[in-house]
Amino acid sequence: MANIKSQKKRVLTNExxxxxxxxxxxxxxxxxxxxKIAKAEDAANKVExxxxxxxxxxxxxxxxVFKPNKVAREKSRLMAA
Known part of the structure; x- marks a missing residue:
């Protein structure tokens, strides 16, 4: 555990x-x-x-939270499906 007051605060903020x-x-x-697992028959629900x-x-x-490349990859995979 940190000894410095600002570090103690930082630990709480990080958590x-x-x-x-x-x-x-x-x-x-x-x-x-x-x-991904939405039914193909229910197209409107899948789009939503x-x-x-x-x-x-x-x-x-x-x-x-996520890096830009991961987000782009996930979006691309969703659109392809």
């Missing part, structure tokens, strides 16, 4: 951001998985799920 990033990553993974996944991917990239 908060780690948990927020973890939650957003989990949400993105769930959305991408739902979009893909749009939601793309929105979450963009949001996570802007917050620095």
């Amino acid at each position: 908060k951001s780690r948990m927020a990033n973890k939650a957003l990553k989990s949400e993105v993974r769930k959305a991408v998985k739902k979009a 799920l893909i749009n939601e996944a793309v929105r979450l991917l963009d949001k996570s990239q802007s917050k620095g």
